[in-house]
Amino acid sequence: MNAAPVSRRARPAKVPLSRDLVIETGLRILDTEGSAALTMRRVAKELDTGAASLYVYVAHRDDLLTGMLDHVLSQVEVPTAGDWRARVTQLVDSAIDALGRHDGLALVAFGRFPATEHALGLIEQLLTLLREAGLDPATAAWAVDLIYRHIAAESVQRSGDERRARWGLRALLNGIVATPAAGGPARLAREDEIGALQEIERRAGAPFAEVGMHAVAEDEPPSREVLRAFVVEGRAWVWPDEDDQPVGYLVLGMVDGRPHIDQVSVDPAYAGARIGKRLIDHAVLWAKGHGLEEITLTTFTQVPWNGPYYERLGFTYIAPGDETPGLRAIRASEMVHGLDEWPRACMRAAVDGWESD
Template sequence: MNAAPVSRRARPAKVPLSRDLVIETGLRVLDTDGSAALTMRRVAKELDTGAASLYVYVAHRDDLLTGMLDHVLSQVTVPAEGDWRARMTRLVESAIEALGRHDGLALVASGRSPITEHALGLREQVLALLREGGVDRATAAWAVELIYRHIAAEAVERADGEARAHWSLRALLNGIIATPAAGGPVRLAREDEIAALQEIERRAGAPFAEVGMSAVAEDEPPSWEVLRDFVTAGRAWVWPDDDDHPIAYLVLGLVDDQPHIDQVSVDPAYAGARIGKRLIDHAVGWSKSRGLHEITLTTFTQVPWNGPYYERLGFTYIPPADEPPGLRAIRATEVAHGLDEWPRACMRAELATWRTG
């Protein structure tokens, strides 16, 4: 006696099809059997349906791959703490790790730039971090694509180890930062820009609070009258952005008959673009053209963007016993103002050996 036919209604109900389900199934096929096995027919078989049913949710295999790539990028962790380089490093490492979990997908990422929600979100995060690091808009725009390609390549080559990945990202970021900043060139400051210079000074002071120097961070910028004297004398220069608005400035005094950098400040939003160095280069050029032989400044010796930075540029410390009268007077004023709560000293650089650029 033949058994009665089993009704279709007796089968377990299938999960309703959706784009997300098709994409997740595609990833499972990719991870199990590799990209060669990833076909619409194979995904349909896994879902116990016909291949034609999938086209309601994905247009074709390339659309499936794009959806899979975007799904994986949705898992990328967006860091919230640390400076811009640390957050960029963690963001890139998270993207590499996410892609690296699906061997064939890293190759897909290296060959396309999908315009999807999470792919665009990753690019926006990278762009925001580059801008925070002081990279100008034009450079940041192409650097985003370069970093995306780096993520895809490192995901493919992740077996080479983390040390190489760390090194290559550092080299990439250093190269981007070294790209000449947009805006510029250095020009004389105008009297109607004095308020803007004071605002730059306030912003440049804010990072001091992060190293326990709140009194310095809260100190008022030079007065309008003091800055006007520099502007009138032709010894106040700015680095303008693409719209000709100042984003950094330098004022140069004359102390002991030699040029003295009274103040050089860069808006922190543009830190790392070597704008301060360009302003100092200009002051050095101005000084050389007048037959002067050295340039001086006073600075905090233990703040990374002060003394150590100037040492890298070529400045050296002046022993207190060797300070000429003018510099000694400036130091006395600084002591009276309470600045010696933190180590501070005079520095000089020989104009003849200054390296521009």
């Protein structure tokens, strides 16, 4: 006697297929059986369906792998505490932990830079933190590429030694921050570049308008005669781009026998590339080579890229009662010129102990 046929309706209902279900199933197979076992046919078998059914949700095996990678990256925690370096470290650690739990997927990450939601989110987070560190957009983008490769490599060869991985990231970040900006190094300015220096000064003044300091933004740059005197005396330096065209400059005067930064300006298009810092480094090196002990300047105390910036470099404020006669004369001239409409002061930095990039 033949058994009565079993109705399909008597079987347990299958979970409806979806892209998320296909991706999660593929990830489970990858973790338990390895990347060699991960095929569309194997995923379909696990889901009790035909391979053709999967193509509604994933285009091919590479699309499945990309979806799996993005799914894992969605688990990366976004740090909120600490300075930029601490948050980069936390973000990278979390990404390595997430990918490191899936050995086969770490190899996939090493070979691709997916344009998916969570992968792009990780990249955007890194870009934001590196811009916070002062890198220009192009340098930050290059740096993210290096850091992503570091994440993938550490995930592939995860040894369990977090100290080694942290050391690698620290060395990478230190190298990124310390690598000179494109172009350079600083060199003496030429007389035929005076017009270019004036144009840099005009462009560098524009950001002052954004903080309401329109008079400063509209102020004319030093005259050709003034700049020519610095050039002739050998105390005017420029930072050139790859085509040897100046994108930043510094002129160094002498006040009461001490070197005084009369002006240091950088084209805003190169903001964040630490060109101003490297020009100041060059001026400090010049002062040291001439046996001088300190270098001075005057600055706006409340403009972020003035007083606070110089403080971070190592300059300290000079109390008005400690200003030398020459510095007092400069301050008096600035007052006549109307610059004291905004808080302004003198600063100094010791040549010995100065930390150059």
